[in-house]
Amino acid sequence: MAKNKKAGKKRVTQASYTGHRLNPRTVCSFCQASFATRGIKRHKAYCSRNPANSKKVAISKEIPRGFIVPVEMDLTEETNHSLTDDGTSDNPSRLSDYRGPDNIEDYESCEETTSDTHPEHDRRDPSLSDHPARFISIVWHPSSNRPDEIIPLSGNADQDAAIPPSSDADLLPPVHGDRLPWHPFDTKGDFKFVHFVTTNRLKNKAVDQLLEEMHENREWTSGCTLSFKTHKDIELVLSKARVLFPEFRTEKISVKSGEYSFKFTLVLRNAWHWLESLVTDPIFASKINWYPCRKYLHEGDSCTRLYDDLETGDNWWDYQSDISPPNSSEPIPRCYLPIHFWSDKAKVSNQYSLHPVIMRPGFLPSVIRNGNGNGGGVLIAYLPVLPDLEDEASLDETSSHKRATVRRMMYHASMKVILDPLRNASHHGQAVRCGDKVVRRCYPGILVYSMDYEEATYALLNRGVNADFPDPKCNVTYEQQHDLTGNYTRRTCAEMSAAYAHARLCRFAYESNDILQAIGTYLIKNAFWVMRNSCPYKGWGYDILHMDDTSGKGKKIFLLVVEKVVKDKLESALNQRYSQLPRYPLLKHFHRVTDISYTDGNTIYNIIKNLVFCLVDLMPPNSPWVHLVRAYSRFRVLIGLHVMTDIRIELGKKLLQQENLSLDYPKYHGSYHVFQDIKGAGVTSNYVTKTGEGYNAEMKASHNQTNFKNVEAQMGKIDQNHEVIAHMMDWTLVANEKEESARAAERAENTDEPSIDSVPIVPDCNDHHKLGSKVSPRLTMDQFETANSDQPGFKDLAMRLANYLALGHHGIKKLPEFEGWFKLSFYRCAYVNYESKEDFRVRQDIIRCNPSFNGHPRYDTVLVDDNELRFARILAVFSWKYDQSKPPLDLALVRYFQPTSWTPATNFERCRVMRERRDTHFIYMSSIIRSCHMPPAIGKAKHFLVNDQTDGDIFLRLEETPI
Structure with a gap:
């Protein structure tokens, strides 16, 4: 019976390579079954305890560094430390050595690192018998102690084999190890009802009415077993459940600096507690990317590097090198925990604006971290918002500068408090027993900053679009922004903090102002400087939503074309050509594109895709307008690819030079950095603000649930309810799968084997x-x-x-x-x-x-x-x-x-x-x-x-x- 239950257990299925980006495969050294690499460690722990495999000999793990391991071979463990039977380190004395002194040098904290000592990838002859004709090789960071891997590209990959967990209990977080997953709710029905109420954002009055009719057994309901009578009963249980996820707190902040003095209140949750809840969650144990890697595409004799998710960029690699010990004898592995940072101010009503900060776990795959459920973006804080003035545009230069200074001071005073729980851990690491029972020393850091230009002027303390140096990331002058062929130095934390320190020492205000104006910044200490390996100047990525589609170069070119055709009285002709375009699933259909002035970024992008084909016969022969639109639209398609290569990057640079525009504004100059950003942090979808912008609709919905008093605190509680309910739903689904597996095993035990003479069903379709x-x-x-x-x-x-x-x-x-x-x-x-x-x-x-x-x-x-x-x-x-x-x-x-x-x-x-x-x-x-x-x-x-x-x-x- 026990054996059959094991065989019938429902398995956690990993997507194949063709269904999940660059997912390699390997073979278990005990049972010789084929599995995806992620999760193989947990499977082998399960397999090694299986008596049926006790006499099988494991393949040696002593594989030379740099050897590309075929998928048929076993992979080494990701670290060289040893663990006891209960999964703890065999050197517990090292666990106490995770904190250091508090005297951290700010300007050295997020300095760029170039500690890449890994040798060039071994570009072996792919025609060797053990290599397929086309494959992708993965080179892991040296500190991972993982051998290199290959992924065959056959064009028709099989589905990955299922990966059984080490035990069902391991899939439930420790807090629920001996409890039902819907605790503290009395019953599963109670939890499912609260899940419905929470996700559908029902107001208290509607909940009370619904409960009343359910308990009174109205015509549409009978036999209600819910323990709740009113919304107050639900709130009482939710107050107990909210402690399962980091809760919001209120912090009063006072700022005094020179002539500036003000106070405000900040609503936030502990960022480290949020990170810790993820890395200790067994549900994510097999999905976390603990180390960066480099990927290469091999086709025949050619080999080119690939960039896709965050772990394939150079920045994570460099940061991991910076925290890695000089030798590999340390028993506790060190891992950099990358954070995706997003913030933006948005209106939730005509009179009220909020400024949320959202963090995402960069160590989880993009399909998880960019979602709204467990493992996705988490609201960390609501930054204070300085109310807009009715006559703000008419302020003189001095008043406008003071107001901009106050906004930035409030921003960085808030960020200092938000980042404080991460500060020491980013420098010295924090020992954590992770969800896979491995003890790791975790170093959090902000890998990417996803912000529009205005938000970046706050975070990077830039003076804005009219400054002498308007680009927050580099030293380009205002007059040079159109020149994309120049050599502009990217700013560093050391450079900017040194300028800040120099300005602070000046005796006279005009001397200090001259220093700050020369680099386009303010006399404010940047809060991100205290974080190690979190450089905002190379972490702020190219945002295709604002740099191209909604208000950037793409929309600018489209509006210039519309202005041209209207002037030439060709407006109706252009609209007619768009309306006559053949329908296509990936393209929106338009009838009057010239009437579009303000719209979403996806609409502008769809217009750009067809613009050259509708414009070509309306312009004079060899029209520069047609060449401009063609060069830009090809550039826009290329930088939006989900996988980039060095060859594609070179093509993009060529297309960028063909635009030849004389536009001196930061969003145009931003394309100068796009390929540096791709090499540093992967493709542009990793840091596009569109992912965070989706929260604005959720924020407005939460705002409408409040009584419009003390809004941030109420919205924090609403967000807390959504987070904890999402986590509990994941735990409940795992429990459901466990129950279904047990039932399936029991059914399999009592069901006769199918007849071998039965006629198979012939499908009317194939893989193609x-x-x-x-x-x-x-x-x-x-x-x-x-x-x-x-x-x-x-x-x-x-x-x-x-x-x-x-x-x-x-x-x-x-x-x-x-x-x-x-x-x-x-x-x-x-x-x-x-x-x-x-x-x-x-x-x-x-x-x-x-x-x-x-x-x-x-x-x-x-x-x-x-x-x-x-x-x-x-x-x-x-x-x-x-x-x-x-x-x-x-x-x-x-x-x-x-x-x-x-x-x-x-x-x-x-x-x-x-x-x-x-x-x-x-x-x-x-x-x-x-x-x-x-x-x-x-x-x-x-x-x-x-x-x-x-x-x-x-x-x-x-x-x-x-x-």
Whole structure:
């Protein structure tokens, strides 16, 4: 019985490489089963205690450093320390040595480190027999003591095997080790009801009314077993539950500096307690990235570096090198805990603004930390907001400077209190027994700062857009901002803190002001300087939302184009071209783009993707406007890729130089730093403010739940309820899985084995595609031809199909000869899977061939693999069930496009024009790569432009395809 329960236990499934970014695989040295690398340590602990594996010999862990380990080989433990049976360190005397003196030098705290002593990646010949033709190698930081790994890129990766946890109890946090996961609620039903009330933000009056009717057994409810009578009963239990997550507190802060003196109140929660709750949570134990790494793409003889998530950037690597001991004999491993920092002021009503600070765990995968649930962003504080003045724009220079100074003083006085719990740990580490029962010395630090420009002027103490040095990150002058070819030095904590110290020593105010103006800052001590390995000058990343889409370069270019076409009286023509664009799943459809002035960033980005194709015939020949739009739109697509390489970065630099704009403002100059930021902290999606902006809607909803008095404190309690309920729901789901596993094991024990003579179900789909929206009834090819006799190229279809199948490209043995009277199943759409060139994951496109889709005919265009890349329009999709015991043969009728010598008035870079042919051809569905978008060439019938800007895959796929 026990054995069967073990076998029937529900396992925690890891996504395959194609479903989760760069997820390697390895083999257990005890049971020889294949697993994902993350979590293998916990599995081996479970497997080593299994009596069935007691006689198996583990593979030696003494693998030379730098050796690329194939997926079939075992991986070493991530550290070289030893643990006792209960998971604690065998050298407990070292646990007390985690704090140091408090006299920390501020300006040295977050100085840039260059302690990268790791040798260059061993670029072995990928043609060796133990390496696949295409693979990704992962080089871990030396302090991890992990061997290098490889990930084969086959284009059709299998699903990862399941990883059993070491025990069910280990998945529940220690606080619930001997309690039900919904404690302190009396019953699971009580908890589920409060979860509903909390997540739907019901007000107290509505809750009371709901409970009253439920207990009175009204017409729509009966047999209510809830223990609550009113919302006060719920609040009483929630007050006990809130202690399970770091609670908010109120801090009174007094600031006195020179002529400035003021007091304010700060609502915050302990940032270290939040971090500690994550690293000690067994639910996240197998998901945490404890160490940085470097990834390389190997294709044939080429090898290029990859950048994706935070751990692949140089900054984390350098910070980990800075905290690593000079030798590897220390029994307790040291780990840098990266924090994603976001803050921004936003209105929650017409009269009231709030300034939230949100932190995210950079050591968790982006799919977790960018979510709203457990492991996602957490509200740390509400910063004080200085009320706006009605006549603030009319203030003189002195008054305006004083007001800006007060705002920044309040900001950094608040941040000093917020960061204080992290300060000592960032310098000397904090010993923590983590969720996987390994004791680690954790060093928290802020790796990335996600802020718009205005917020960055607060955090980095810059004087703003009109300052002599308006860029908070570098020493570019106001007049040089348009020049993206210059050599501008990035600021450092040492440089800025030295200037601050020098200004403080000046005898006269004008001398101090001259020093500060020369670097565009204030006489304020930056609160982030006290944090080790948290440099804000290299941590503030390029924000595509504000630097490009909503108020930056992309929107600026679009508005300039609109101004140009309106001046030339071409407004209606541009709107008409946008309205005539073929529909495409990844693109918004517009009718009047010239009327759009204020909108969200995604709308501007969608407009930019099509702008060059709608503008090209409206401008004079060889128009600089067309070249500008083309260069920028390609640049924008490239910097938004989810995986970058050194080759793609070089292409981006080339595109940036083609813009050639004379715009002297910080958001334009910000693109000078984008590729440095990508190399430092991974792709731009890691630090885009869009992730944090989503909290504004949640903040407004919380504000509406208050009585509008002492708002921050009430909203803090509301946020606390949401956090603790989210955590408890995770624990409850784990408990549910445990119960379901036990029931499944019991069912398996009492169920007979399936008969080996049973007939398997033959699926009507495969890994490449699936057909959808089946047309009824089935038709013969002759009937289909008759129904479309008015279309060119629809003659002798049955005979042509028989001849095509006779060529034998299908690879099917003994395929019957096709006859015109055979019944075929026709479909209106197909779902096609392909490996993305962008991030090597499997993507899916929906391809439609429908005579009336939402009231309009729709026949999508696709890329076809026919020895060379070809473009085609899908006219029909059908399948032939030639054998009832075998999968059907799926085909499509297409009309090919062919290259043409015709070009538009402005032959912009990589302009690809295709002419649609009249004849038709049959192809196998398996030869379709993906869909594509082809806008019509205005003024030239049957000619189409290829839009290579819809997404990252099509951009890269066509970039490497000759025109």
